[in-house]
Structures are given as structure tokens and as C-alpha cells.
Amino acid sequence: MDLNKRLKVINIGLEGFIGAFRDTGTEYLNLNWRPPLVSPDLLKKIDLLRASEKVAKANNEAFKRLNDSEPVLIDVVQAKEAVEGMKDKTIFHAGPPVRWEDMCGPVKGAVMGACIYEGWARDLGEAESLCSSGKISFSPCHHHRAVGPMAGILSPSMYVWAVENRTYGNRAYCSLNEGLGKVLRFGANGADVISRLKWMENVLGPSLKKAVAASENGINISSITAQALQMGDECHNRNVAATGLLLKTLTQLLLKVIDDTELILELVRFIDSNPHFYLNLSMAACKSVTDAVFGLKHSTIVSAMARNGTEIGIRVAGCMDKWFTSPAGIPEGLFFPGFSQEDANPDLGDSTVSEVAGIGGFAMASAPAIVKFVGGSPRDAVECTLQMGQICHGKNTRYQIPQLNFAGTPTGIDITKVIETGITPFINTGIAHRKPGIGQVGAGILRAPMDCFIEALKYIKI
Amino acid sequence: MDLNKRLKVINIGLEGFIGAFRDTGTEYLNLNWRPPLVSPDLLKKIDLLRASEKVAKANNEAFKRLNDSEPVLIDVVQAKEAVEGMKDKTIFHAGPPVRWEDMCGPVKGAVMGACIYEGWARDLGEAESLCSSGKISFSPCHHHRAVGPMAGILSPSMYVWAVENRTYGNRAYCSLNEGLGKVLRFGANGADVISRLKWMENVLGPSLKKAVAASENGINISSITAQALQMGDECHNRNVAATGLLLKTLTQLLLKVIDDTELILELVRFIDSNPHFYLNLSMAACKSVTDAVFGLKHSTIVSAMARNGTEIGIRVAGCMDKWFTSPAGIPEGLFFPGFSQEDANPDLGDSTVSEVAGIGGFAMASAPAIVKFVGGSPRDAVECTLQMGQICHGKNTRYQIPQLNFAGTPTGIDITKVIETGITPFINTGIAHRKPGIGQVGAGILRAPMDCFIEALKYIKI
Numbered sequence: 001m002d003l004n005k006r007l008k009v010i011n012i013g014l015e016g017f018i019g020a021f022r023d024t025g026t027e028y029l030n031l032n033w034r035p036p037l038v039s040p041d042l043l044k045k046i047d048l049l050r051a052s053e054k055v056a057k058a059n060n061e062a063f064k065r066l067n068d069s070e071p072v073l074i075d076v077v078q079a080k081e082a083v084e085g086m087k088d089k090t091i092f093h094a095g096p097p098v099r100w101e102d103m104c105g106p107v108k109g110a111v112m113g114a115c116i117y118e119g120w121a122r123d124l125g126e127a128e129s130l131c132s133s134g135k136i137s138f139s140p141c142h143h144h145r146a147v148g149p150m151a152g153i154l155s156p157s158m159y160v161w162a163v164e165n166r167t168y169g170n171r172a173y174c175s176l177n178e179g180l181g182k183v184l185r186f187g188a189n190g191a192d193v194i195s196r197l198k199w200m201e202n203v204l205g206p207s208l209k210k211a212v213a214a215s216e217n218g219i220n221i222s223s224i225t226a227q228a229l230q231m232g233d234e235c236h237n238r239n240v241a242a243t244g245l246l247l248k249t250l251t252q253l254l255l256k257v258i259d260d261t262e263l264i265l266e267l268v269r270f271i272d273s274n275p276h277f278y279l280n281l282s283m284a285a286c287k288s289v290t291d292a293v294f295g296l297k298h299s300t301i302v303s304a305m306a307r308n309g310t311e312i313g314i315r316v317a318g319c320m321d322k323w324f325t326s327p328a329g330i331p332e333g334l335f336f337p338g339f340s341q342e343d344a345n346p347d348l349g350d351s352t353v354s355e356v357a358g359i360g361g362f363a364m365a366s367a368p369a370i371v372k373f374v375g376g377s378p379r380d381a382v383e384c385t386l387q388m389g390q391i392c393h394g395k396n397t398r399y400q401i402p403q404l405n406f407a408g409t410p411t412g413i414d415i416t417k418v419i420e421t422g423i424t425p426f427i428n429t430g431i432a433h434r435k436p437g438i439g440q441v442g443a444g445i446l447r448a449p450m451d452c453f454i455e456a457l458k459y460i461k462i
Numbered sequence: 463m464d465l466n467k468r469l470k471v472i473n474i475g476l477e478g479f480i481g482a483f484r485d486t487g488t489e490y491l492n493l494n495w496r497p498p499l500v501s502p503d504l505l506k507k508i509d510l511l512r513a514s515e516k517v518a519k520a521n522n523e524a525f526k527r528l529n530d531s532e533p534v535l536i537d538v539v540q541a542k543e544a545v546e547g548m549k550d551k552t553i554f555h556a557g558p559p560v561r562w563e564d565m566c567g568p569v570k571g572a573v574m575g576a577c578i579y580e581g582w583a584r585d586l587g588e589a590e591s592l593c594s595s596g597k598i599s600f601s602p603c604h605h606h607r608a609v610g611p612m613a614g615i616l617s618p619s620m621y622v623w624a625v626e627n628r629t630y631g632n633r634a635y636c637s638l639n640e641g642l643g644k645v646l647r648f649g650a651n652g653a654d655v656i657s658r659l660k661w662m663e664n665v666l667g668p669s670l671k672k673a674v675a676a677s678e679n680g681i682n683i684s685s686i687t688a689q690a691l692q693m694g695d696e697c698h699n700r701n702v703a704a705t706g707l708l709l710k711t712l713t714q715l716l717l718k719v720i721d722d723t724e725l726i727l728e729l730v731r732f733i734d735s736n737p738h739f740y741l742n743l744s745m746a747a748c749k750s751v752t753d754a755v756f757g758l759k760h761s762t763i764v765s766a767m768a769r770n771g772t773e774i775g776i777r778v779a780g781c782m783d784k785w786f787t788s789p790a791g792i793p794e795g796l797f798f799p800g801f802s803q804e805d806a807n808p809d810l811g812d813s814t815v816s817e818v819a820g821i822g823g824f825a826m827a828s829a830p831a832i833v834k835f836v837g838g839s840p841r842d843a844v845e846c847t848l849q850m851g852q853i854c855h856g857k858n859t860r861y862q863i864p865q866l867n868f869a870g871t872p873t874g875i876d877i878t879k880v881i882e883t884g885i886t887p888f889i890n891t892g893i894a895h896r897k898p899g900i901g902q903v904g905a906g907i908l909r910a911p912m913d914c915f916i917e918a919l920k921y922i923k924i
Binding site: 240255268371403 | 692693694702703706707709710713714717718720721722723724726727730731734830831833839840841864865866867868
């Protein structure tokens with residue numbers, strides 16, 4: 001210790017080394033340097049993209065759309081009634097496309113659970129046979145204007161939040177959040193999981209549908225998110241304030257349309273027991289926002305980032321529906337009692353739609369208390385937001401961070417900035433057990449890998 | 463501007479000058495120096511107090527009590543049924559004792575309103591005659607285990623929050639919050655104000671009483687405050703998260719005991735329309751906490767700080783029930799449209815019980831967004847908490863500030879530290895119009911004056 005205190009260190013590159021100096025009180029200076037990651041050809045391509053007026057114009061337009069989109073909750077409805085392509089024996093999942101045989105444990109667990117929930121199989125054995133038989137049609141949520149957290153499983157009977165982007169007219173969908181621990185989205189599929197899904201289909205969904213129908217003009221989700229960012233949430237892994245704000249609004253609507261205090265109490269208790277209840281609604285809102293830049297020609301702004309537990313994939317506005325994928329990383333974080341890093345499944349879920357829309361990991365500075373859930377220090381949370389500022393096109397004018405003197409959240413990930421700085425997006429995430437049937441084991445942080453950004457840069461046309 | 467940018471300034475003493483440098487981007491260094499405030503005799507007294515084991519022990523005990531008190535909401539009840547000394551023709555008010563003829567405009571306005579509300583007078587003329595006649599018995603809330611925000615008027619028929627300090631067994635009371643703008647506590651007294659008070663007596667109070675009675679073991683208020691401090695509140699002038707947390711709990715209890723969705727909706731809407739609804743409950747909780755150090759022999763820790771709009775008074779634990787008073791200052795802050803600094807009444811209310819208990823202005827760093835309501839910058843908010851750390855005995859172990867790496871809020875104002883450092887407590891406050899009958903005109907910040915601390919130091923026995 002004494003030796004350390006007399007040391008003065010200059011750390012070049014990898015930030016991972018800083019922790020030890022900080023913990024022991026050693027003076028250090030961190031030089032933000034990295035070895036060049038890309039070939040001179042690609043650096044030249046970045047220069048050409050930067051010089052292009054078409055690209056500049058497209059990126060300004062992409063930022064404008066991400067920034068001025070106004071997502072509004074307009075309905076709660078069964079997936080088969082609203083989500084394009086959702087038919088019998090169809091299951092949507094998180095992330096880029098993946099075949100049944102390549103799915104990770106928790107996604108397989110959730111898919112099998114959905115087969116039982118839908119009545120397509122009586123038990124896990126039947127469900128596995130059915131899935132292997134090729135009779136189930138699998139497709140990414142993202143291909144159907146939908147998103148799903150973790151395994152992201154959506155099947156025909158599930159209710160979804162329907163969010164409309166009031167500025168650009170498009171709609172997006174996400175399932176309702178089941179709660180914490182042993183839940184389908186983390187790969188659990190026991191009888192309690194299925195019966196909760198049935199209750200959500202028969203009681204929660206129809207009640208919320210009535211409530212939202214009773215709102216005068218829908219429920220403005222960007223307004224709730226903006227308030228929550230001033231109340232210590234970052235609206236990906238900390239949603240406690242946003243859930244409270246949503247619950248307050250829903251409760252008043254439920255009291256208007258349902259004349260049964262017992263039922264309302266049951267609904268309020270379910271929502272109140274889960275501080276992440278808002279997440280899925282926020283994700284639908286973010287999807288409606290990010291879809292507004294989908295296919296925007298010449299733009300180097302990321303329009304989607306999602307993980308299926310096997311691969312992570314990104315889409316870039318100027319590259320239409322093309323996915324650029326890399327193997328999914330493994331999040332590091334804090335684990336529930338009885339679990340550890342070796343139980344962690346690789347990174348999973350569409351919830352990174354939050355970061356693509358400029359919240360979540362990009363708004364970490366708003367949520368210093370989150371470090372008790374995902375690890376790190378409040379200072380790391382501020383540094384995270386500042387660093388994301390280096391890879392984004394601009395600062396959001398609606399989502400402000402009081403701690404940073406009301407600066408807007410970094411919004412619009414530009415692949416050229418990612419590659420030039422060597423800084424990839426931070427992701428806040430839940431952690432699923434790598435085996436099917438178990439559920440959530442923790443929460444943590446990781447960074448998206450660089451490869452998929454480089455592939456996108458190679459692909460994009462000038 | 464150019465000139466300013468080339469300047470490098472050392473500011474000695476008065477912080478008020480810093481703003482100009484900061485705003486123009488001028489480099490400055492602030493030297494925290496003040497001219498000696500007190501005579502050598504008093505500095506010597508501070509040394510003697512510091513050397514005394516009795517004083518050290520008493521102050522440690524005072525901090526322990528402030529820190530480990532656990533306030534729990536146990537009832538909502540009419541003042542005349544619970545508050546000691548509350549009889550017919552009795553009115554309690556905020557701050558130290560004050561005679562009718564010395565009361566400021568908004569306190570007179572509120573007193574006259576209470577006379578009409580209680581049916582003791584038919585109009586303001588009758589109310590004024592009655593108050594001048596000496597037939598009304600006036601007394602500070604603080605003398606009856608009660609507190610009240612702003613004018614702090616409590617009359618027999620009003621319902622109060624009844625909070626029990628579970629650790630030390632004492633109870634404390636505070637009226638229910640009426641809402642914003644034209645309300646009795648800010649000196650308004652029109653027909654709408656009186657009819658709202660009647661509704662609170664006939665509908666809100668009895669309903670909340672039923673709700674609290676249905677809770678298993680009361681509602682833990684320190685738990686709500688601790689959560690709210692992690693959600694951007696400081697629980698004096700920003701109570702939006704705390705009000706949401708309280709409402710969530712109350713709604714579930716109301717749904718249990720009242721089988722009338724229309725009535726529950728009316729109650730929920732009333733509470734939800736006022737982001738300060740939690741304030742009065744928090745004040746009752748803080749009073750139950752600070753009363754635990756009342757009269758603690760030899761302690762130099764402040765046990766009460768309150769303003770009646772004419773004077774500010776403090777009580778020190780080791781000085782029993784003695785008030786040390788100075789003329790009340792005038793808060794500076796942000797004003798509602800149509801009002802300005804010259805409309806501001808001098809500082810008013812018992813709400814400084816928050817700061818005495820270690821929240822409010824002392825927890826400003828928790829609530830950077832508050833500066834949009836009271837003025838200043840988020841950096842000022844952090845500096846405020848750090849400065850209050852210099853005059854307090856310790857750091858609260860329950861109330862933590864994520865932004866400061868989960869440091870506890872400064873708790874236990876020690877008059878010897880106030881005098882030695884020249885730093886007096888920060889106060890967050892609402893601002894009343896100086897004339898009766900008008901109401902709230904803004905919100906702001908000020909510091910307690912030094913005189914009352916010096917008087918207390920002179921008085922205290924070693």
C-alpha cells in the first residue's frame with residue numbers, strides 16, 4: 001500500500017487497469033489511446049464518408065428523427081391481432097435471426113415454455129420435438145416492428161404494448177413484463193411461469209386495454225421517460241421511477257373504467273411488485289423511435305442493436321435490413337445469491353433498443369444508484385455517459401441529465417465515430433442463466449464488440 | 463467578454479461574487495475565508511465545549527438519536543383528538559412564539575382563514591376583530607409536538623398526520639398538504655381555500671385514516687425518504703418521487719378498505735395533483751426525529767429551527783425549550799409568472815425541521831433537478847451538501863446520496879461548528895406573498911442568520 005501511494009502511473013489504453021490504481025489510492029492519469037483497429041483503407045473510407053454532403057445530410061436527418069419522435073402508448077392488444085406476421089405456430093425472438101439448433105439455453109427454454117403456454121405442446125419433451133420438427137416458424141421481433149427483452153419471445157396469444165410514433169406515424173410493439181426471477185424471458189418455463197402468462201392474457205392484458213382506451217389521447221411515453229431521467233432512472237436497467245409514474249397514470253384510468261376494487265388492487269400489486277414493469281413499454285417506445293431511421297439512405301447511424309444470446313447484431317440506417325453480427329459477449333456484473341459469473345449466458349435481448357434511442361447505458365449518469373444493481377461506482381456511471389457522447393451524433397433535447405447540468409443524453413450512434421475512437425456502445429443488461437428453465441441470475445454491463453461495426457463500415461455505400 | 467476570459471480571479475470570502483465569474487467563463491479560485499465573527503471570549507468557549515467529555519458524549523448521543531430514529535405513520539386524526547393543548551379557539555402557528563400584532567401578512571391571512579374555516583367568524587372583518595380581541599389562544603406548533611409548513615396554521619378540526627418515532631416512542635403531528643398556489647399555508651383565505659379545507663376534513667382525512675388503519679404495522683416514513691433521496695428528491699422542496707411512493711402505498715390501502723372507485727379516484731387525483739403532498743408527512747416524521755434530542759443536556763446540536771415570517775428561531779438540545787431568535791431573512795429564488803422578489807415575504811415555516819433532521823437543503827446533492835425550481839446550478843446543489851458537512855456532527859447512515867458515492871447526508875447541526883466556520887445552514891423554502899390572502903409566489907434558497915447561533919453559544923452551560 002505504501003509503495004502504491006508513492007507511485008504515479010500513466011495508463012495507456014485498456015481502462016481495465018485503472019481499477020487497481022483507484023482502489024489503492026494510487027495517482028494515475030489515463031491516456032485514452034488504443035492501437036489502430038482498422039486498416040488504412042477503412043480509415044480512408046471514414047474520411048470519404050465524412051466529406052460526403054449526402055452522408056452529413058442523412059445523419060442530421062437521422063438525429064432529427066431520433067430526437068423529435070414522440071412515442072405514445074395507444075393500445076394493449078394480443079400479438080396475433082396487431083403484430084404483422086404473427087400467425088399460428090409462430091414465435092418471434094430477440095436479436096438477429098437464429099435457427100432452433102443454434103439458440104442458447106435460455107432462448108430454447110423460453111421457446112419451449114411458449115409452446116406449452118400456447119397449447120402446442122403438453123410438456124417440455126413435446127415442445128422440444130415440435131421445435132426440432134421445423135413446424136414452428138421462428139423470426140426476429142425486429143423484423144415485425146416488435147422487440148422483446150432477454151429471450152424476447154412473443155407468441156400469438158400474448159398481449160403487447162402498442163406504441164405509435166406520433167411524429168412519424170409508425171407503430172411498434174413489445175410484450176408485457178412478467179416480473180423478476182423465474183420468468184419466461186430469462187428462460188424459465190415451469191408451471192408457475194405458464195400460469196402467470198395465462199393470468200396476463202386473461203386479466204392483465206384486457207384490463208390494461210380498457211385503461212389505455214379510456215385515456216384521452218394515449219399516454220405519452222417520452223414524457224414519462226424524460227421525467228424518470230430526472231428521478232434517477234436510465235430506463236433500461238433502472239425503471240423504478242418510470243414504473244411509478246406509469247402506475248400512477250394507469251391506476252387512475254383503471255379506476256375510471258373498472259368498478260371492482262379487488263381486481264384493481266390485484267393489478268396494482270402486480271405492477272408495483274416489479275420495478276422493471278416499465279421496461280417493455282419503454283422498449284416499444286424506443287423501437288417506434290429507432291424505426292423512424294430504418295433504411296435512411298447514406299446514414300451511418302445505427303438503427304438497431306440486438307442480441308439473441310448467440311450473436312449480437314447491428315443494423316445501420318444506410319444499410320437497410322442488413323444485420324452485421326458478432327458472437328455475443330458475456331456480461332460482467334452483480335449476481336443474485338447462489339449464482340456467479342460462470343452461470344451467465346452470453347448477452348441477450350432486444351433491450352439495447354434503449355441505447356440506440358439514447359437512453360439506458362447512454363444515460364447512466366442520470367442513474368448513479370444503478371451501480372448497486374449492475375456494479376461499478378457512480379463516477380463510472382458519469383464516465384460512461386461522457387464516453388458515449390464521443391460516438392453519438394448529438395445530444396437529445398428531450399432527455400436531459402440534471403447531474404451533467406441538464407445536458408442531453410448522447411443520441412444517434414455513428415459507426416464512423418465508433419471505429420475512429422475505438423469506443424463501442426455500453427450495454428446495461430439483465431443476466432440469464434445459461435441453462436434453460438432457470439431464469440435471471442444477475443445484472444451487469446458490457447460493451448458491444450467492434451467487429452460488427454467494422455463489417456458495417458465495409459458494407460455501406462458512399 | 464474577451465477581457466473576462468483573460469482574467470484569473472481569486473475570490474476571498476463572499477461567495478455571491480462567484481456567479482459572475484462562472485457565468486462569463488472567467489477562471490476563478492474561491493478562498494473560503496471569512497472575517498472572524500465572534501469575540502475571543504466566545505472562541506474560548508468553543509474550545510472549552512470541545513474539551514468537555516460531557517459535551518462530546520451528549521453530541522454523540524444526539525447524533526445517534528437523529529440517525530437511528532425510525533418514524534412510522536400510525537394514524538391520520540383530527541388535531542383536537544390528538545395534539546396536546548389543541549382546544550376550541552386555539553390556533554397553532556409556525557416558528558417561534560409571535561403575537562397577533564407582530565404576525566406577518568401571510569400568517570395573519572392564514573389565521574383569519576382558519577377562523578372562518580372553524581366557524582368562529584363569518585368573514586375576514588369578523589376574523590380580524592376576533593384575533594385582535596385576545597379571544598384566540600396562539601401558540602407555536604413546536605410547543606405541541608407539531609409542525610406546519612409556511613404559516614403552519616393548525617386549528618382543532620384539521621386532520622393531521624400522526625407519526626411515531628419507533629426507536630424512542632415519541633409522536634409528532636403535521637397538517638395535510640392542501641396543494642399549490644392559493645392555499646391557507648401561503649396566506650390565502652378565499653372561499654375556494656375554505657371549501658378545500660372542508661373537503662379535506664370531511665373526505666380526505668377520514669379516508670386516509672381508514673387507509674392507514676389497514677396497514678399492518680404503519681407506514682415506514684424513513685424508508686420512503688431514503689428511497690426518494692435515490693430518486694432525485696431532497697424531501698423539502700422536491701418531493702415528487704416521495705409523493706409517488708406514498709401514493710402507491712396509500713392507493714393499495716384505499717383499495718383494500720373503500721369499495722367505491724369514484725371516491726378513490728377523487729382521492730388519488732387530489733394527491734397526484736400536488737408533487738409536494740409528501741412534505742407535511744415528512745415534516746411530521748422529521749419532528750418525531752428531532753424531538754428525540756430535545757433537552758438533551760450538554761449537547762450543542764440544534765433540536766429545532768423554525769420561522770414565523772417575522773423571526774427565525776433555533777433551539778439547541780442542551781438549552782431545553784429556549785428559543786434563540788433573529789429577524790427572518792428574505793429568500794431569493796425563482797418566482798411564478800407575474801411575481802417578483804419585492805413580493806416575497808420574509809422566510810416562513812416549520813419546514814426547516816427537514817434540515818435539522820439531515821434532509822432538505824442538506825441533501826441538495828441528491829436533487830440536482832431542484833435548481834429548476836429554486837434557482838442555482840446542479841454544481842451549487844452538490845456544493846451545498848458538502849458545505850453542510852462542515853457544520854454537522856456526522857453523516858446519516860440511512861439517508862444516502864448516490865451522486866456523492868452513497869455518502870450519508872450531513873446530520874446534526876452543531877452550533878460550535880456553525881460559529882467556527884462562519885457557515886450557517888442552507889434552507890430550501892417556498893415563498894409566500896407578503897400580503898395576506900394571495901398565496902405562494904415562488905420558491906428559493908437562503909441561509910439562516912448567524913446571530914441566533916451566537917446567542918445560543920453565549921447561553922449554553924458547560
